Amino acid sequence: MIKVTIKRDDQQLIQSFTITGHANFAKKGSDIVCAGASAVSFGAVNAVMTLCKITPEIEQGADGFLRCSIPSNIDEATQEKIQLLLEGMVVSLETIERDYGNYITISN
Structure with a gap:
């Protein structure tokens, strides 16, 4: 299962997010849940970097970790x-x- 954790500050602003795991919806290369979550999360990070001209702290690892x-x-x-x-x-x-x-599960 993909687990998404959104960390917010006292004003409910997003400080960070973490994504771990694999959906296991379908075999590797055909998993639309994994592909969707990856596209959405990487698209958001790329948009922040390009449109806001800031570089967030990014950590990637094995097993779908971001x-x-x-x-x-x-x-x-x-x-x-x-x-x-x-x-x-x-x-x-x-x-x-x-x-x-x-x-996939999301916790705020």
């Missing part, structure tokens, strides 16, 4: 853009979870 942490010293306007992009990612992942809840 952690992305947003730096804390960001101006308010940029932080708003980052949050919009990351909240969009959460909505997209929740859509996948709604249809494939046996293969």
Whole structure:
């Protein structure tokens, strides 16, 4: 199962997210749940980097591991853009979870 953990601060701003595991929905190369979660999460990270001109702390590893942490010293306007992009990612992942809840779970 893919496990997504969203870490928020006291103001409910996303500070980081972590994704671990495999969906095991289908064989490797045909797993639409894994492909969807990967596309959504990597797309969000790439959008933050390109559109907001910041480099989050990114850690990748085996078994589907991805952690992305947003730096804390960001101006308010940029932080708003980052949050919009990351909240969009959460909505997209929740859509996948709604249809494939046996293969992906999200905790906020």
